[in-house]
Amino acid sequence: MGSKRHRLKNWLVVEGRSQEWLAKNSKVSRHTISEICTGKRNPSVPTIKKIMSAIKRVNKNAKAEDFFDI
Template identity: 50%
Template sequence: MFGMGKTRTKIGKWLDKYGVSQEWLVKKTKLGRNTVSRICSDKEYSPRTTTIKKLMKAIREIDPNAKADDFFDM
């Protein structure tokens, strides 16, 4: 199972819920593995607006109703 024993952010929990891997997110967003890993595990990390846009575009392929507010304090 994904995410067992890891600290997860809202995006990390979303990935776990939908059974989506971080690698999928890396491929869809063209963000670095370290960036995606940090987004999924570091609750203090605040990504740039361009990064959020890339993430939301990928997330909406699976959940068209997802909003950036669901994942980030904006």
């Protein structure tokens, strides 16, 4: 059985953006982004805020709840 792909990873694929893009634009390490996308890590609130700041530059209507169980 494979693991369910994280909603953040799904968004990156749909938008045609890389984890590197998200890491650079959110100032969150590539390693942390990778672990979140593979479900190995649950992000902290400050990390969610950084990621959402980058996402909102692309989609101003995006909400943290669209990507994370908060």
